[in-house]
Amino acid sequence: MEINSAVFVTSLPKYCSFPGKGLPQIAVAGKSNVGKSSLINALCRRKNLAKTSGTPGKTRLINVFLLNETLHLIDLPGYGYAKVSKSEKERWGAMMEEYFSQSQDLKVMLQLVDIRHEPTRDDVQMVNFLRDSGIPFVVAATKADKLSKAQRQRAVHLVARTLAVQPWEIIPWSSETGEGRDQLLKALQEHI
Template identity: 55%
Template sequence: MTIKKSRFVQSLSAFKSFPGQGLPEIAMVGKSNVGKSSLINSMTANSKLARTSAEPGKTRLVNLYLINEAFFLVDLPGYGFAKAPKQEKQKWAEMIEGYLRGSGNLKRVFQLVDLRHAPTEEDQLRVEALRHDELPLTVVATKADKLSKAQRGRCIPVICRTLAVQPWEVMVYSSKDGTGKDALLELVEAEVAPAGENADHT
């Protein structure tokens, strides 16, 4: 799929009624600084769309981006940012949980982890919660550009084991060099196509 149009629509601080017009949504979940906002910019080839930072704790609201006037990419605050004030962390956790549980149009969650590091206990809990809520999930292992091909191969089993996911549920990605972008866009296309469009017509 080609993303031709992308624009910021709204920030939500608490989940009440989602103004999504019934369009499909795909959300980014993961630790602070793992690269959620960068992933949105990379997928849309719009480097100014979502605000990113080398410092963790940049995204503090639920941010909705309308893509091709057809679906939303949803950027969420991160978790696991040890230095953030406790109250703030609590607020972010409520926002993440409230959004994931409250959105009726969520087609898939991209659970981001840093390819270089074993997932944390919080990552494990997140994945368990997504499974429990029966939300389709894909693990996106980010910052692949920081590792060689051989190193990448060694990291995937660690991620699979720690998160109890299968290798085909994990996609390797780099927002820097575009690794994995085509594959992820294909996945997005399959999720957001209007009902029937992917049907086998033979």
């Protein structure tokens, strides 16, 4: 698969109908600041398609993009940011529940974890949820450029062990260098 066109469709405060809904979807999940928006931009080779932020916890919307005029990329709101209020967390939960209850178009979840850290409890919970729900997922470990080759190998094993997946299923990713792009596109292609 190659991405030849990518356009922003809409931002939704809650998951509902949007123009063109019904095409196959790839969704992106991960904690706040893990690099979801940066990955979408690097994957689509577009600088500012998705808004990135140095301040975690900014994306409170479900952002929808149309790729190749044939599939939707769904940027889900990040989780696990400590500084959000209880009501914000509840709103996040409700948004996600709403999304998954209508996710018949979802073909594959792109689950992001930070390669530098052991996956959080929220990450593990998300992967377990996907597994239990029978939703296919691909794991990319972001910010790989921040580790040396040797550190990376250990990090990938820790991520794999914590998420109970095989190390070779983890795709080291860097939005800075474009590393992992071919591997990720290939892995996603298998599900759509």
